[in-house]
Amino acid sequence: MEYKKGNQNTIKRGKKKASYNIEEINKILDASEICHIAFNVDGLPQVQPINFGRKGNKLYIHGSLKNRMTNSLIENKKVCLSVMHLDAMKLSRSAFHHSVNYRSAVIFGSVKELKTSAEKLVGLKSIITHFVPNRWDFCREPTEKELLATKVLEIEIESASAKIADTEVSDNKDDEKLNHWAGIIPIKTICEYPIATENLKSEIKIPKHILEFYEKNKNGF
Amino acid sequence: MEYKKGNQNTIKRGKKKASYNIEEINKILDASEICHIAFNVDGLPQVQPINFGRKGNKLYIHGSLKNRMTNSLIENKKVCLSVMHLDAMKLSRSAFHHSVNYRSAVIFGSVKELKTSAEKLVGLKSIITHFVPNRWDFCREPTEKELLATKVLEIEIESASAKIADTEVSDNKDDEKLNHWAGIIPIKTICEYPIATENLKSEIKIPKHILEFYEKNKNGF
Structure with a gap:
């Protein structure tokens, strides 16, 4: 299943890296703890990082009652957000061809404020x-x-695209003769072993869901 | 030296985490390979990741001639961008107090397109x-x-703020009695050992500047 290519989500530069595959985009979203959300304040586009949830084609975010971002999104009803995983730095012999390997997704959606406690619990869960x-x-x-102290927003994904770059360093044929080093520096975001909080009751051991999270992500999200 | 607190950059929620210190903000920027930039297309705020440079209070980005983002920024003359390092996930006993440790910065600036080759070289360098x-x-x-195939933009930082969270899990006193595990899962973005490109001349060894980069970031950016 793919998102339909429209004016907003069609990738114009680097088409070889483009994907509209829903499963692939969800995978990139699910490997991200944080997204960056664009919103307007007094006509100027702004961007802030925030954590989020996903359930099917819905994303969820939350904020305090007076949060400028959530209130701007509620007012504007539309949202764009992006996530990116940096996987490698690619150092070519020419300055011009330096680039990165990455997985990124840009999401366009409509915003709905969840009002009832039951709806809010779905979003927060x-x-x-x-x-x-x-x-x-x-x-x-x-x-x-x-629940009363939190605004919970549901974002229905309307369109989206991903870009995935996973290639070798590329240089012009002529530049390959140069005596500059070229190669890749792999980049990873990893988690380390969980540390119990200081005043945790001594009989409480690290539970299975935390150990599973650690095992899954210790070598890279 | 601090950025002056104005309408745009003053942090209203989580004031204890706020910083306007220029050196501290530059340090967060310099540890980031990627920023997320907000820009308007047809009135809708959008966000995309991009790499960037910094020299004093100027940031630099570049894009191909038809790039929607760079052209929108040139037209609108103002920009907001953000960077974030996720440092830890904080798992409290209550769902409500789950949060993260992080270093983030939000930058507001004015945009100028660099036109001459000499100016563009400064930006690209x-x-x-x-x-x-x-x-x-x-x-x-x-x-x-x-150089003719690239637009290079100079962003003069006008105001900025950072948020730095580096604290223990926090729970209400009553919740501390619960039998749920609480603690921190540290998160790091690291680089691995550089890998020479396949067709590199065999006599070219990994140069000092690459090894220094590896040593500096192998345990975390």
Whole structure:
């Protein structure tokens, strides 16, 4: 299944790297703890990082009641966000051909504020589950008071695209004769072994869902 | 030296994490290979990742002649961009207090297109130097033809802010009695040992500037 190519999501530069495959885009989203969201304040586009959740073709974010970003998104009803994993730095012999290997996705969607506690819980569960799978069942659920202090936004993905670069260094034929070093420096984002908080009851061991998260991501998200 | 707090860059939520210190903000920028840039297309704010350079209070980006983002920035003259390093995931006993440790910066600036080859070279050198320090002296400089095929933008930083979170898990006193595991999962972005490109002349060894980059970042950017 692919997102339909429209005016917004069609990639014009670097078409060989482009993908509109829904599964591939979801995979890039799910490997990202953080996305960067664009929003307008007084006509100027701004960008901020935020964590998020995904359930099917819906994304979820949350913010405090007075948060400028969430309120701007509620007002404007449309949103664009992006995620990117840097996988390698590519150092060519020519300055001009330096580049990176990466997986990135740009999402366009419509924004809906979730109003009822039941809806908000769906969104927050999605955010926590995206953070660490299965975590929701091993922490205290939000209270009514906490839900009232949070705005939860549902973003329905309307269109999207990904760019995936995973190639060798490329240089012009003539430049290959030069005596400059060329190659790749691999980049990884990894997690390290979980550290219990200082005042944790001594009988509580690291649970399975945390160890699974560690094993899955210790060599790279 | 600090950026003056104005309407755009003043942090309203999480004030304890806020910094306007120029040196601190530059340090966060310099540890980032990629930033996310906000720009308007047909009135809708969009966001894309891109690499960049920094020289003093100027940032540099580049794009092909028809690139929608660079052309939108040239037209709108103002820009907002952000960088973020995720340092740890904080798992509290309550769903509501899950959060992350991070270093992020949001930059507001004015955009100027660099037109002459001399100006463009300053921008591109800054981008390559930011990519890998000292790399510029060990690769082929761009030709006139390559410079003509590239737009180079200079962003003068007008205001900025950083947010730095580096604290323990926080739970309400009552929640500390719960039997849920709480703690931190450290996150790092690292580089691995450089890999020479397949057709590199066998007598070319990994140069000092690449090994220094590896040593500096192998345990985290």
